[in-house]
Amino acid sequence: MNAIQAENLSKTFRDFWRRPRVEAVRSISFAIPSGQVFGLLGPNGSGKSTTIKMILGLLFPSAGKLEVLGASPRSTVAKRRIGYLPEESYLYPHLTPLETLHFYARLFRLPAADARERIAQLLEMVGLTHARNRPIGEFSKGMARRIGLAQALLNDPDLVILDEPTAGLDPQGTRQVKNLILALAARGKTVLLSSHLLADVEDVCQQVAILFNGRILAHGTLDSLLTQKDKTTLTFPTPADPVTLRKVLDAARAALGAAPDLDHPRQALEPYFLQVIQQASQDQSASASGALPAAPLASFLRE
């Protein structure tokens, strides 16, 4: 079963006189199977956010068919199973995180006791328990983003739509979001991720669609799109004796007819950075005014 199904979906923005102004989305078709992490990629203005807003029923398609969780995008029944993190942190600046999350919990009609428990877990998860009573207007962009993430997960959604989820987050927050996406996918949830940060998408998505100028230019699994089947990488421990390495190279040259590329693999910057910060936060137990290092997932999101 598909969580989202779009057929020949188009969106044209019109001016006051109903004349076509911008063709934001041009007859795109795609299907996101339930339980998959799907990446919507594209440069600014490619139609990603317009597509997401049509999925959420905020914008109306000019043409084509769109089904979300088997219903119309405007169905409030379907929306009970959707979590949405918008591109910007659209929150009430005078409310505290606690008030904000209680407000959204009431929109989902969560029983008060459940809401209290989930809110406590989510605040712990996004590292903002200590700032739960501060107005969000005083928060940094990254901290507000974390509250946005918490509100998107309050209802333990079956379909999570994340629009640029790592924008404004520090590397720890980014890693946490990626771990969260993987954890949600492991629980059979569907995740639609829109981003232009390719590394983030590559780390978590099973399928991607690349949009440009309102059209899908490429669509498929990451393996099918990225694997270079005509090349092979071989990794082995560096031999203590340089002669051993030369023998390996000679053997490879003899077998392949050409010398293979030789290099030492490099650790990616992100895990290295996280390792350094983890070490530092274990050494210092000083109080912090910003977001605290990543905590484990909220338990209701692990069940």
Next chain:
Amino acid sequence: MTGAVPFCAVARLTALEAIRRPVFLLVALSSIGGILLLPLLLNYTLGDSARIIRDSAVAFYFVGGLILAAMAAGETLTRELRRGTAATILAKPVSRSAFFLAKAAGLGAALFLYAIAALAATLLAVRAGASDLQLDWTAALPALGALLLAPALAGAWNHLTRRPFTSAAFLLLLLFLLLALGIAAACPTPLAQQTFPSNFTWSVLPVGLLLFFCLGMAAALAIALATRLQTTPVLLLTAGCFLFGLMADYLLGPHLATSFPARAAYAILPNVQAFWLLDALDVAGAIPLAYLGLAAAYAATWSAACLALGTLSFQKLEISA
């Protein structure tokens, strides 16, 4: 029944948002401050000061309320649409009609709080200036104390807790005005030694209630217009519509028998004259309950028509923020 929970949550937040706007406090303080200063400015100087104070206080209340209704109604929706919070809420299981009507209800609640505060101030001001010969300090002093103490305590509250100053100042003002009303009620008037309930001019309340109906109509029109227009056009159109409504008897009255467009315009425009009954009060002494009921029904029907059109317009609105 479960749909009531999100409706109430949005309505409550709308009311809070409205009273947390600095402009709301500014207009409310100006209007209520103006009402409370009337006895000090007009007492001793003119004959018939009690009636002038009463009429001026009600005028302050109505004009302040009209500005708040048009401005807050226009802003509450356009700001949510511009800021993107409307998109976040409508991505949740909240229907567009519930969202729009909850915004209107929240705004009505904020206006109701303003009306209570302004009418409490009016009762105190009329009581304080009831005599041309002597100011009634048992009403004037607690009222002026409320006016000064509320912003001061709200400032201290803001300094200590970082909670919003504006809503605290407004809610404290409302609370202190009700307390002042209680203190004044416990004291007899200085000259006539009248005790509660005859130490207040209660006939002001039905007049205030009628004007609150009118403010509700203004808010309903403004919030309906805000589904398509920005704050300034909403403010101008609402003010224009109610100004024409106020003058409809003079402008359209002579043409009603002969002109269909005049009859149509007369029927559509809000009949503000029906809600301004201070002059009639002087003649009749009291407003009959049946008239209040009819006026309420007229205001409710007119507002419901505006809200129905607003809901229809909001259903088709594309939310791109």
